Amino acid sequence: MLFRGRRGEGEAYPEKEGVRETPGTVAGEPSRGRTLRGAKPVSGRASRGRSERKRRRRAKGTEGEVLAAGGVKVSYPGDTATRMADQGARVARRAGVGERKNKGRAPLAEEVGEGKRGGRGVGPRGRVRMLLAALLVASLGAMVWVYFFTDTLNVRQVEIYGNCNLDPDYLRSISGVTPRTHLLKMDVKAVEKAVLSEPYVLRVEVRRRFPHTVVLKVVERTPIGYLVQNGRFHLVDREGLVLESKDQRGELPEITGLEMPLLYPGTRIEDPRLQGLAAILAEWPEDNGVRVKEAGYAEGEGYYLLVEGTRVIFGDQSDCRRKAEIALATIQEVAPRYGGLRYVDVTYPDHPAIRPR
Structure with a gap:
């Protein structure tokens, strides 16, 4: 059977069992024009009318x-x-x-207005982010201006810790920190150098404490005795640095027998025998009720101490702790039997020698 359809005139459409092909259809595929055997075919006008009714129902x-x-x-x-x-x-x-x-058609009005994601304008979230970023930048700028170009962070207080011999006001004055000093602009190294110019200061730690405070933690040098020169008494530490010059004696022992330059605060004594005296004084027992009045070096004796009128001869500075303990025990226990001792020689600690008065 021949039909006119999509495959052209004169082409044969194979028939399937139970299916009759009509013009305008493809064999084996569903179509409006395909009907089952025995069914009434639907005309094109009826099909168009049915489509029109469906469209009207949607519109209603x-x-x-x-x-x-x-x-x-x-x-x-x-x-x-x-x-x-x-x-x-x-x-x-x-x-x-x-x-x-x-592709190739003109864009719609809504496409022109909105565009695709890559080309559309900044949305509400983007505007919020931009606003927050602007506020953050403005806040940072204001903080920088306030902190660096106003007196908001100027120093109002300088706290001193660790000082024993130095007056706090004196340390504040030599530190160079004033009410006009900005806490962030303050040169910490310069402050440390200024405070270390004081001979009494061994080391110092400078800290900022916001919003208005500078903290100075000072470690002072400890004097071991004094040297007499030109009627003044010059305190020295174990390193030979002159710490202070006074007009009166103190309770510290007098140091003698050393070569001394002109003494004033900040001068350093280079005589190595001072180190030996410092070691002996450091090993002398404290809080024993026996006061050392003098420490020195003499030719033929070596190092010595003058303790309660008794001369304690150490010789050299070796084994000075043991020598100091033997000498102290001799002064406290033996001296009362003889009414006092002129000297106690502990140059050889295993065989100490004494001389009664």
Whole structure:
């Protein structure tokens, strides 16, 4: 049987059992024109009328189907379906769906206004982020201006810790820190150098404590005795540094027998025998009720101490702790038997020698 259809005139369409092909259809595929054997065929005019009735029902508000994202059909009322279809089309255009199909056509008004994601303007979230960034930059700028170019962080207090012999006001004055000093601009190294210029200061730690305080932690040198020169008494530490000059004697022992330059605060005595005297004085037991009045070096005797009128001869500075303990025990226990001792010689600690008065 020959029909006129899509395959052209004169081409044969094979018939299947129970299926009769009509013109305009493809064998084996569903179509409006295909009918089962024995069924009444539907004319083209009836088909067009049915389509027109469906379109009118959608327009009146009957349920319609919208192709949503992902190819899923969702049913909505007619007017809603129309809006949803338009929205779905816009979403598809933004995502690139149908781009090949719509290639070359003029853009819609909503596409011109909104554009694709890469080319559209800054949204509400972007504007909020830009506003927050601007506020952050402005705040940082204001903080920098306040902290660096105003007196908000000027120093109002200088706290001193660790001082025993030095007056706090004196340390504040030599530190160079004033009420006009800015806490952040303060040169810490310069403050340390200024405080270390005082001979009594062995080391110092400078700290900032916001918002208005500078803290100075001082470690002072300890004097071991004094040297007499030109009627003044010059205190020295174990390193031979002159710490202070006084007009009166103190309770510290007098140091004698050394070669001395002109003494004033800050002068350093280079005589190595001072180190030996410092070691002996450091090993002498404290809080024993026996006061050392003098410490020196004499030719033929070596190092010696003058303790409660008794001369204690050490010889050299070796084993000075043991020598000091033996000498102290001899003075406290033996001296009362003889009414006092002229000297105690502990040059050889295993065989000490004494001479009564």
